[in-house]
Every structure is written in structure tokens, then in C-alpha cells.
Amino acid sequence: MTTMRTTSTQFPWLEIENSSASSDFNVRLVGEADNPSGRRIFWGKSYEGHPALLIEYGTEHWEPIAIPLFEHLVVYDYKHTSTLAIILRSNSMEDFFYRVALDIVHSIQGLSKDAIRAAAILRLQRWSAFLKPTRARLSREEQKGLIAELMFLQRFAFEVYSQGEALAHWAGPDAGRRDFEFGQTFVEVKSKRDSANPAILISSEMQLNKNESERLFLYVVELSESMEDNPKAFTVSDLVREIKVCLVSPFDIAMFEKKLANVGYFDEDDYSADRWTEGETSIFEVRGEFPRITSENCPAGIMKVKYQIDLSCCQDYLANEDSLLGAMG
Structure with missing residues (x-):
């Protein structure tokens, strides 16, 4: 990853250039206002220009966890680099993605590095359930x-x-x-x-x-x-x-x-x-x-x-x- 200066722009991806390599991201560290614990969490942009959130985690207790599927998001769990990458495939949904990303960022504050991955995936699973087209309010x-x-x-x-x-x-x-x-x-x-x-x-x-x-x-x-x-x-x-x-x-x-x-x-x-x-x-x-x-x-x-x-x-x-x-x- 290529790390750039932290920004406070509402949609931080707007000031991040596309990555120069198809397998990499240009990133900025999420700022202290949203990331007071100083976790290794980054706003990123892919080679194709897709906004992303990248989260580094510990691997001491790594075990397989089901990754939910989304229509407009794709999630990769890179075990070799201990990084979870959440990528928006439709740039027209940046406002929604920003809400999801901030929710995940806030949910992992205060956690140990080894607990971050599981907690982030739990939040993704919750969002997956919320976005089901057949979902209805509880009777x-x-x-x-x-x-x-x-x-x-x-x-x-x-x-x-x-x-x-x-x-x-x-x-x-x-x-x-x-x-x-x-x-x-x-x-x-x-x-x-x-x-x-x-x-x-x-x-x-x-x-x-x-x-x-x-x-x-x-x-x-x-x-x-x-x-x-x-x-x-x-x-x-x-x-x-x-x-x-x-x-x-x-x-x-x-x-x-x-x-x-x-x-x-x-x-x-x-x-x-x-x-x-x-x-x-x-x-x-x-x-x-x-x-x-x-x-x-x-x-x-x-x-x-x-x-x-x-x-x-x-x-x-x-x-x-x-x-x-x-x-x-």
C-alpha cells in the first residue's frame, strides 16, 4: 500500500489518487476524530478508482469466518498481509459506503489487534442482514x-x-x-x-x-x-x-x-x-x-x-x- 497524508474531507476518497498497480491501493490513515485508538485503518482507492476501507489486524487466533456477500461491495480477507479490504464497486453509492465504513471504524475502537478482524466481520454480517431485499420490520x-x-x-x-x-x-x-x-x-x-x-x-x-x-x-x-x-x-x-x-x-x-x-x-x-x-x-x-x-x-x-x-x-x-x-x- 502507498500511504498518503490524512485528510478530513467528508468523502476521503475524493483526494486519493488511483493506485498505480492493479494489486495495490493508495491509502490514507483514518484520522483521530474517527479513529481515536490509532488503529491501522485506512481509506483507500484501487487501481480502478474504487473507494475502499482497509483494516490491519492480528493473526494470533486467526480462524476462518464466513464473509457476507453484497451487491455493491466486495470484501477480501488477505491473510498473508493481515488485512481486511472492503471495496465499493459502485462509485455512485459513496454516501452509503461512507456510512458503513464509519460504522465499522467506530465498532473496532478499543479492541486488541487480534479481535479487530472478527469484530469487523460481525459488523459486515449485520449490514448484510439489514440490506436483504426481503427484510421487514419485526411484527x-x-x-x-x-x-x-x-x-x-x-x-x-x-x-x-x-x-x-x-x-x-x-x-x-x-x-x-x-x-x-x-x-x-x-x-x-x-x-x-x-x-x-x-x-x-x-x-x-x-x-x-x-x-x-x-x-x-x-x-x-x-x-x-x-x-x-x-x-x-x-x-x-x-x-x-x-x-x-x-x-x-x-x-x-x-x-x-x-x-x-x-x-x-x-x-x-x-x-x-x-x-x-x-x-x-x-x-x-x-x-x-x-x-x-x-x-x-x-x-x-x-x-x-x-x-x-x-x-x-x-x-x-x-x-x-x-x-x-x-x-x-
Whole structure:
């Protein structure tokens, strides 16, 4: 790379000349205002004149990570030079690329050199999910489900594990078997309406499967729609912000936002009109004769079963918080 003087131009690529070699970039170090940690991050321009962001990283713990695909961006991971190169293929989208680039630059401040690569790719994965043409804002039912999982993450997982470990145990957004997985202990998180409706929905005959060595809990949160003037009302965005403020590591923030992206939540969407109040929370342990349909007792030939459980019939299976916390550890 050929390094040039740092610039403060809004689109820094405008003052960078094209590289003279097809396999190289002309670059400028990202300035202190956006890069206060002084990381080796560069604005660049390719031989063809395409704007680029180049990020140098450490290789002590290098392992393959899936690079997302974009319509107008291309991402190269040059292991031999420990550099991640993000290149805009359509110069007419510089304003969008500048937003993406700054988001990545800001997300890796304060990280060790060895953590930079993974954090940058997490941000790219989030942007890839955001730009899907079929993406839609979360429905009210999806918001309720996410709120319940965030409450469990905040009140239980963070109590037992470090923030990074707790986020890793949140498996639902990553298509895990359960919403939360703690070794041989699993937690399915459910939301329901008010106490007058004790039913929860089970999405398949496999959701409440477990073997003799496993423990499975249901964490059920009562969430009701609320009027805007209710002082106790909150939005899903309120809860996301509350958790994000508490996260210490920039890498954990990137991981949290990637998981949110996996379930379809993005800060850019407006949820201010969807307000909720919390009611009672109940914990049940699925054991013994707990009422359920499993893949073992479902008749042959029947599949993709959805059914409801009346929790008023499950009082013998109530568990307390200490029991759940003990099983998680």
C-alpha cells in the first residue's frame, strides 16, 4: 500500500489518487476524530478508482469466518498481509459506503489487534442482514418474543456468566436447538399476553424434547400492549438500548448487534408506536409428565406439529429462580 497524508474531507476518497498497480491501493490513515485508538485503518482507492476501507489486524487466533456477500461491495480477507479490504464497486453509492465504513471504524475502537478482524466481520454480517431485499420490520409477536429473550439475557445469563459468555449462550438467534444453551441445561423463552390467557405456543414436536441427562426450563414472560401515556410502558428499542449501554467490550456490542440482526431487529427501524408493559414471570421445569408432544410420542407420519400448553395445568412443575440459576452454572 502507498500511504498518503490524512485528510478530513467528508468523502476521503475524493483526494486519493488511483493506485498505480492493479494489486495495490493508495491509502490514507483514518484520522483521530474517527479513529481515536490509532488503529491501522485506512481509506483507500484501487487501481480502478474504487473507494475502499482497509483494516490491519492480528493473526494470533486467526480462524476462518464466513464473509457476507453484497451487491455493491466486495470484501477480501488477505491473510498473508493481515488485512481486511472492503471495496465499493459502485462509485455512485459513496454516501452509503461512507456510512458503513464509519460504522465499522467506530465498532473496532478499543479492541486488541487480534479481535479487530472478527469484530469487523460481525459488523459486515449485520449490514448484510439489514440490506436483504426481503427484510421487514419485526411484527408485534416477534417483538414480544425478542423482549422476553432480552429479559432473560439481562436478568439471568448476565448474572451467571460474563457478558461475552452470556451472549455466546444465547443460541436462538443463531438457529440453536434452544433459545439459551448452558451445557446440559436448556431454556426456552416464551411470551404470553395477560394472566387471563394462560396458554403458550409450542412451535414443533421437537421443541420440548430432552434426554435423561438434560434439564429443560420454560421462562414465560407476560407482556401486554400498552397506551403511550403509561409511565411503565417501554418499547423493544428501549430494552435494546438498556442492554447495549451496559456492555463493556466493543466486541460484545458487535456480537449483540449481530444476534439482533439475525432475528431481524435493527436500530434503524422505528418501534416507538409499539409499547409494552410487563406482568408476571413464571419458570417451569419440563420433567416427568409435563404436558407436551415430543418426537417420541408423536404418531408416525405426523410432523410439523404446533400446539398450545395451558400453563394453569402445569403448577406442579413450577421452579424458582435459584433452581434455574443453579442449573445454569
